[in-house]
Amino acid sequence: MVAQAYTVAFEGVEARIVEVQCAISPGMPSFSLVGLPDKAVSEAKERVRAAMTALSIALPSKRITVNLSPADLPKEGSHFDLPIALALLAALEIIPKDAASGTVALGELSLDGRLIAVLGALPAAMAAAEEGRSLLCPKACGPEAAWVGATQVIAAASLNEVVRHFTGQAVLTAAEAGEVTRDPSARDMRDVKGQERAKRALEIAAAGRHHLLMVGTPGSGKSMLAARLPSILPMLTATEALETSMIHSLAGLLSEGGISRSRPFREPHHTASMAAIVGGGKGAKPGEISLAHNGVLFMDEFPEFPRMVLETLRQPIETGEIMVARANAHIRYPCRFLLIAAANPCKCGYLPDPARACAKVPQCGEDYLGRISGPLMDRFDLRVEVPPVAYTDLDLPASGDSSAAIAARVQEARTRQTTRFAGIANTRVNADMEGSTLEHFAAPDAESRAMLARVAERFGLSARGYHRVLRVARTIADLDHSTDVRLPHIAEAVSYRLAIKTK
Numbered sequence: 220m221v222a223q224a225y226t227v228a229f230e231g232v233e234a235r236i237v238e239v240q241c242a243i244s245p246g247m248p249s250f251s252l253v254g255l256p257d258k259a260v261s262e263a264k265e266r267v268r269a270a271m272t273a274l275s276i277a278l279p280s281k282r283i284t285v286n287l288s289p290a291d292l293p294k295e296g297s298h299f300d301l302p303i304a305l306a307l308l309a310a311l312e313i314i315p316k317d318a319a320s321g322t323v324a325l326g327e328l329s330l331d332g333r334l335i336a337v338l339g340a341l342p343a344a345m346a347a348a349e350e351g352r353s354l355l356c357p358k359a360c361g362p363e364a365a366w367v368g369a370t371q372v373i374a375a376a377s378l379n380e381v382v383r384h385f386t387g388q389a390v391l392t393a394a395e396a397g398e399v400t401r402d403p404s405a406r407d408m409r410d411v412k413g414q415e416r417a418k419r420a421l422e423i424a425a426a427g428r429h430h431l432l433m434v435g436t437p438g439s440g441k442s443m444l445a446a447r448l449p450s451i452l453p454m455l456t457a458t459e460a461l462e463t464s465m466i467h468s469l470a471g472l473l474s475e476g477g478i479s480r481s482r483p484f485r486e487p488h489h490t491a492s493m494a495a496i497v498g499g500g501k502g503a504k505p506g507e508i509s510l511a512h513n514g515v516l517f518m519d520e521f522p523e524f525p526r527m528v529l530e531t532l533r534q535p536i537e538t539g540e541i542m543v544a545r546a547n548a549h550i551r552y553p554c555r556f557l558l559i560a561a562a563n564p565c566k567c568g569y570l571p572d573p574a575r576a577c578a579k580v581p582q583c584g585e586d587y588l589g590r591i592s593g594p595l596m597d598r599f600d601l602r603v604e605v606p607p608v609a610y611t612d613l614d615l616p617a618s619g620d621s622s623a624a625i626a627a628r629v630q631e632a633r634t635r636q637t638t639r640f641a642g643i644a645n646t647r648v649n650a651d652m653e654g655s656t657l658e659h660f661a662a663p664d665a666e667s668r669a670m671l672a673r674v675a676e677r678f679g680l681s682a683r684g685y686h687r688v689l690r691v692a693r694t695i696a697d698l699d700h701s702t703d704v705r706l707p708h709i710a711e712a713v714s715y716r717l718a719i720k721t722k
Contacts, residue, residue, distance in 0.1 A: 220244075222309035224319045225352060226302035227343045228294050231503070231543075231550035232465045234339065234346035236323070238288040239299070241306035246282035252303070254287025257295045267304045269330040270378050276313065283307065295502060298337040301326035301355065304378060314385040322373075323347035324355040332378040340364040341461075341468040341478070344372060355381065362397025362477045363468065366461075397477030406447045408625055409617040413608045417444055420603040420715060422625050425451050426632040427649035427694030429687075430536065430558040430598060432521070434588070434719050435605030437568040441561035444605070445486075445517045448559060450622035452515070453630045454480040459513040462553060466505050466512055483514030489523040496524075497531050497541055503548040508535055511556040521560040522590040529595055532558070536598050539645075560599070562588065571606070588719070600650070600687045602719040632697040649694045657686060661693040667709040674713050688712045 220243045227234035250264045264285070271278060285303055287294050302324040309319035325343050327335040340360035347354040348369035356364055361374025374394040375381045383389040408418055417433060421444060424431040433441045455463060464478040487496060487507045498506035508516055518524060535541045539555035564570040565584040567577045577583060633648065639660060640646040646656055663671065675685050691712035692704045699708065 220310045220312070222306050222316045222319060224302045224306035224309065225323045225350070226299060226325050227323065227339070227346050228292055229296070229339055229342065229469060230548075231505075231552055232342060232469060234342040235292065236346055236350055237292065237294065237302075239302045239306045240286040240288060241303070241310040242284045242286075243279060243310050244282050244284070248280045248282070250278070250283045250285075252285045252287075254285075254290045255293050256287060256299070257293065259297045260287070260294045260299045263297070263300045263303050263328075266300050266328045266330065267307065270300075270304060270328045270332040271307075273330065273332040274379055274382065276308075276311070279311070283310075296337065296339075297327040297335075298325035298339065298343075300328040301334065301357075301378075301381075304328060305355070305381070308382065308385075314382060318385045321352055322355045323350065323352045326355070326357040326360070326375075328378060334358065334375055334377055334381075336360050338471045339469050341367065341473070342465050344370060345465070358394075361394030363464075363473050365394040366396040366464070366478055368396065406450055406622075408447050408450065408622045409619060411440055411443055411447065412612055412615060412618070414440055414444060414605060415619060417441075417603050417605050418619055418625075420601045421448055422451065422629060423691060423694055423698065423715075424448075424557060424559070424601055425625075426629045426698055427600075427636070427690065428557045429600035429650050429691055429694065430560075431601040431603070432560045432562070432596075432599040432719060433603055433605050434562050434564055436571065436607050437563060439605045439607045441605050442519055445515075445519070445559050445561060447622060448515055448517075448557075449482060449484045451625040451629050452482045453626070453633050455482055455513060463513045466509050466552065470505055470510060472510070483511050484517065485511040485514070486517040486519065489518070489520045491524075491528070493525070493528050493531060496528050497535070498543040498550070498552055499545065503543045503545050503550040505552045506541070506543075508532070508541060508554040508556055509552040512553050514556060515559055516556045517559045517561070519561045521562040522587055526590065526592075529590075530592065533595055533598065539651075558599075562591075564588070597681055597683055598687075600691050601715040602717075603715060604718060628698055632694065635697045649690050649697070652690055652693070653686070657689060661689040661704055663689065663692065663704045663709055664706070667692075667704060667706045670706060671709055671713070674717075678717055680716070684716060688716050691715065 222241050224239045226237050228237050252264050305319045305324050308314045309316045327337050329335055334357035336357045336359035340356050340363045344354045344364040344367040353371040354364055355373045358374040358376045365372040372394040373391050384391045435441050460478055460480055467473050485507045494500045496506050535554045541552050541554050543550045565587045570584040636648050692708040695708040695711050696704050
């Protein structure tokens with residue numbers, strides 16, 4: 220007696236279909252599991268045996284062999300429990316074989332037969348839809364997986380419910396998609412006193428997804444400003460939400476029964492390892508830059524991060540993806556994020572204040588910011604100094620626009636970009652423009668071009684820096700409701716480009 224069920228094995232954000240073959244043949248009673256399983260998968264046979272006993276199903280005194288095909292693909296995770304049980308039930312003719320073979324299943328079994336939530340339900344649902352099969356998963360994973368919408372998702376609480384469903388005794392209804400909604404306006408920009416130039420830089424960064432570096436003394440409000448950036452960002456589009464949620468599903472971050480339309484905001488500590496930032500470790504898991512995909516990566520105390528970690532950011536910033544290459548895995552993750560970096564002007568932090576600065580001024584400032592290499596600094600479109608705020612100003616009434624007002628302007632600028640780049644591959648926002656697209660949509664007038672040429676010659680702008688000024692100017696023009704890039708837009712973009720330098 221032979222039966223098949225299907226599940227998935229994960230390679231990054233991709234879910235590869237795995238056929239679970241179960242054969243019951245004469246011989247010494249045994250339960251063998253083959254097909255390159257890891258320890259968690261090898262232990263599945265004991266969990267399946269106990270779950271069957273809980274359902275009063277006696278395994279036959281024969282040789283049971285379960286093969287996970289393709290056999291040369293590594294199998295990892297406890298989600299293989301349910302498909303193994305499903306194939307075994309079909310081989311025992313307890314459930315119809317065609318029902319088992321028409322389903323992609325994943326889920327962990329407890330010893331009493333309950334189904335426990337596992338990671339990766341969303342990518343698994345995508346794979347099932349591509350194969351034209353339904354998805355069977357634990358009840359807790361149903362709202363997440365059902366968001367795909369292209370395939371039927373059956374969410375069961377126990378193995379007993381699975382048996383009753385496939386035998387027609389109590390058919391389960393399809394799971395309904397859930398969505399986690401969060402209020403991004405909990406922190407308002409009006410909470411920040413002063414710092415109007417930094418607020419303007421954040422608005423431009425949000426509108427065009429331009430990377431921003433803030434430099435200021437301790438307590439000047441850099442972290443406070445960054446924490447309020449999510450309140451002015453537009454919500455994720457349906458495509459972006461799916462991309463981001465697939466990564467978060469693999470990382471186990473979708474724990475509220477659905478997905479979120481809020482953009483992710485990741486803020487790793489400066490002691491984080493390279494594997495934690497760019498991805499790696501056991502199974503080549505996604506790092507912080509991938510978890511921040513379509514959102515914000517805030518790196519406070521930027522020069523304090525290990526030099527090797529900072530340098531690994533250079534390629535992902537340009538390409539929007541990272542290849543995690545290990546001896547036993549080569550996994551590609553998307554990582555198109557908005558980088559917000561904050562730094563003190565020097566080690567002691569009080570370089571601009573003669574009364575509090577150390578004796579190494581100004582050399583300490585050059586050495587400290589010099590930890591940020593020239594090529595990495597060149598990738599920051601916006602650079603702004605955040606001066607200290609006088610304590611007497613803290614009692615003044617709130618000034619500037621609220622987050623809601625800024626968010627409306629940002630959304631309008633993003634809408635212009637969506638219309639502009641419709642049909643252009645790999646270009647969603649102004650920061651993505653390159654080549655002919657940049658020349659067509661961000662071409663300045665003659666006066667602006669002449670001024671930018673003088674600036675490039677005087678300050679030694681690289682070709683990358685020149686193009687990034689044009690991208691920022693295009694965003695400023697969008698916020699200004701201008702069809703063309705004009706001199707004031709170029710001038711403001713240049714002012715941010717030249718604000719901070721390293722030696």
